[in-house]
Amino acid sequence: xxxxxxxxxxxxxxxxxxxxxxxxxxxxxxxxxxxxxxxxxxxxxxxxxxxxxxxxxxxxxxxxxxxxxxxxxxxxxxxxxxxxxxxxxxxxxxxxxxxxxxxxxxxxxxxxxxxxxxxxxxxxxxxxxxxxxxxxxxxxxxxxxxxxxxxxxxxxxxxxxxxxxxxxxxxxxxxxxxxxxxxxxxxxxxxxxxxxx
Amino acid sequence: xxxxxxxxxxxxxxxxxxxxxxxxxxxxxxxxxxxxxxxxxxxxxxxxxxxxxxxxxxxxxxxxxxxxxxxxxxxxxxxxxxxxxxxxxxxxxxxxxxxxxxxxxxxxxxxxxxxxxxxxxxxxxxxxxxxxxxxxxxxxxxxxxxxxxxxxxxxxxxxxxxxxxxxxxxxxxxxxxxxxxxxxxxxxxxxxxxxxx
Numbered sequence: 001x002x003x004x005x006x007x008x009x010x011x012x013x014x015x016x017x018x019x020x021x022x023x024x025x026x027x028x029x030x031x032x033x034x035x036x037x038x039x040x041x042x043x044x045x046x047x048x049x050x051x052x053x054x055x056x057x058x059x060x061x062x063x064x065x066x067x068x069x070x071x072x073x074x075x076x077x078x079x080x081x082x083x084x085x086x087x088x089x090x091x092x093x094x095x096x097x098x099x100x101x102x103x104x105x106x107x108x109x110x111x112x113x114x115x116x117x118x119x120x121x122x123x124x125x126x127x128x129x130x131x132x133x134x135x136x137x138x139x140x141x142x143x144x145x146x147x148x149x150x151x152x153x154x155x156x157x158x159x160x161x162x163x164x165x166x167x168x169x170x171x172x173x174x175x176x177x178x179x180x181x182x183x184x185x186x187x188x189x190x191x192x193x194x195x196x197x
Numbered sequence: 198x199x200x201x202x203x204x205x206x207x208x209x210x211x212x213x214x215x216x217x218x219x220x221x222x223x224x225x226x227x228x229x230x231x232x233x234x235x236x237x238x239x240x241x242x243x244x245x246x247x248x249x250x251x252x253x254x255x256x257x258x259x260x261x262x263x264x265x266x267x268x269x270x271x272x273x274x275x276x277x278x279x280x281x282x283x284x285x286x287x288x289x290x291x292x293x294x295x296x297x298x299x300x301x302x303x304x305x306x307x308x309x310x311x312x313x314x315x316x317x318x319x320x321x322x323x324x325x326x327x328x329x330x331x332x333x334x335x336x337x338x339x340x341x342x343x344x345x346x347x348x349x350x351x352x353x354x355x356x357x358x359x360x361x362x363x364x365x366x367x368x369x370x371x372x373x374x375x376x377x378x379x380x381x382x383x384x385x386x387x388x389x390x391x392x393x394x
């Protein structure tokens with residue numbers, strides 16, 4: 001098989017698998033189902049992806065690229081408060097709009113840090129987030145908090161809010177707000193909570 | 198079948214199912230597997246639990262009772278900061294020590310608010326958490342934040358931290374801290390972030 005068409009075929013299989021994740025979720029992906037949809041034997045699929053794990057890793061890589069495409073420009077805002085606020089809202093929206101992809105990236109697969117060469121965008125997102133906190137401290141708009149703790153709090157809020165919303169646990173009992181309203185208010189509260197004394 | 202022994206048998210089935218959740222997780226519970234372990238036919242199990250959903254609901258109820266037993270005394274601390282700090286740490290520990298039970302309560306089943314009569318302890322936990330915020334504002338140790346937003350931020354932190362830790366995503370990349378150290382520091386940061394100007 002010629003090299004170029006091999007790469008093209010690999011991409012075609014990957015695109016089909018990504019489409020399946022968006023449409024039906026990760027559970028529906030099998031090498032056999034993919035082959036059937038594309039008209040290839042499972043053996044052909046295995047020529048391009050050693051196993052389902054490798055295929056899922058590539059789908060997650062696509063997810064980190066998509067997330068980075070959306071979040072990195074927001075985090076580049078010179079105003080650290082705007083950068084943080086925008087990136088919180090964008091993160092939650094990404095998770096809610098792409099629930100199966102998000103769960104694959106942040107729950108089903110091992111952490112991206114165990115596979116940094118496959119997920120360079122995950123590392124870049126992490127580095128840029130830490131950078132936003134540092135910039136905010138320099139600008140005097142954020143308290144100077146240890147970056148581990150800062151990141152742990154901030155990531156927990158984004159992940160927790162997204163997961164609790166996706167199973168209809170947010171907004172909390174008795175709230176009259178929508179999830180969309182509440183995520184804006186949560187982002188505002190994070191900014192307020194980081195204000196220096 | 199005599200009424201008392203019926204209740205005892207129902208409890209015996211439930212205890213076995215709870216033990217299965219602790220030991221092997223929710224996925225391993227089937228009416229047939231339960232029957233086999235107890236030496237009853239599946240039909241006997243169905244006499245006491247209409248379906249697997251009803252059984253899982255009862256297991257979750259046990260979970261909320263267990264969580265309440267641990268958290269409510271901490272939240273009764275007259276010092277609102279100590280009450281909040283203790284309840285954050287206890288929540289995360291409950292989730293990390295009982296991962297399958299926690300996922301059943303907060304992910305797999307519909308939200309407790311859709312089934313308040315079955316989960317009175319879930320409601321009580323929610324009410325006491327809101328009460329801690331109110332007390333802290335009265336004591337002048339917390340900013341006076343809208344309770345929806347307060348609860349959304351605080352629950353997201355606890356849930357997010359627990360879920361990210363349970364898949365080895367916490368502590369974040371480059372951190373030298375353990376999950377146990379970090380959860381203490383996260384609780385401290387929540388208290389600091391709530392301090393009035």
